[in-house]
Amino acid sequence: MLRLLVLVLLLANLGYYAWTAGHLEGLLSIPPSSREPERLQRQVRPEIVQIAPPADSPRVPSPAATSAPTPQEAPASPASPASPASALPASAVAAAPAVCLEIGPYTEAEYAGVEATVTQALQGVDWSVRRQERGGVFLVYLGKYPSREALLRRQEELRAAGIRAEEVRSSPQLEPGLSLGRFTSRDSAESRALDLANRGVRAARVITITPAAVRVQVRIPAADAALHSRLDSLAPRLLGRQASPCSADTGAST
Known part of the structure; x- marks a missing residue:
């Protein structure tokens, strides 16, 4: 009995499927279709129908709207007032100011080796060359005296005239003799000797104890950026010396 019931249900399902699929169109009436294709065939100008999105959904721009550049995206014209090139004309760019530069220091021997390069550059x-003596010891000297007694008499005469004189020691080639002052530059020593001569001590003379080291500097009072760059490129030929800002205005120029 159960098998008969299952068989009846199976045949009923197959028959319903064949009817709804249209396989029994000649025997039975056509079942109603949920797709309603006849309504689609009766539409007039369906291409103009647009489906509006829900009110709370984001609005998607149309392809025509996205293809057109917005005012912010439009490229700036070369003649735009905001262009930096037009805002800063070449005539408004000021040249860098010229500055004072020095090259050195050199010894006299070193400068002799670079003088031709400096002159050409x-x-x-x-420009000018400035020389300054440094590190020398110069003595304003009276002597030698025939004996130490003669030295002491002369020393007493100078003391009475208000001139300080000291006996020279540890320098056998200058003993017996008197020192009227030690100086680190020849100019200062010669100035002292001239002052003593005006006071009646005309035999005083300048003796070099330690020769001064002469420092040579090349000075350019007004160098522009192009000249500064050229001098830097010549540094290997200038014994590695590079141009630098000028120091205090000292020393003699030649």
Whole structure:
């Protein structure tokens, strides 16, 4: 009995499927279709129908709207007032100010080796060479005296005239003799000797104890950026010396 019931249900399902699929169209009436294709065939100008999105959904721009550049995206014109090139014309760019530069220091022997390079590099430019003595010891000296007694008499005469004189020691080639002052530059020593001569001590003379080291500096009072760059490129030929800002205005120029 159960098998018969299952068989009846199976045949009923197959028959219903064949009817709804249209396989029994000639025998039975056509079942109603949920797709309703006949309504689609009766539409007039369906291409103009647009489905509006829900009110709370984001609005998607149309392809035509996205293809057109917005005012912010439009490229700036070369003649735009905001262009830096037009805002800063070449005539408004000021040249860098000229500055005072020095090259050195050199010894006299070193400067002799670079003098030709310096002269060639600074053609047409205002420049000068400054020499300054440093590290020397110079003595304003009276002597030698025939004996120490003669030295002591002369020392007493100078003391009476208000001139301080000291006996020279540890320098056999200058003993017996008197020192009227030690100086680190020859100019200062010669100035002292001239002052003593005006006071009646005309035999005083300047003796070099330690020769001064002469420092040579090349000075360019007004160097522009191009000249500064050229001098830097010549540093290997200038014994590694590079141009630097000028120091205090000292020393004699030649």
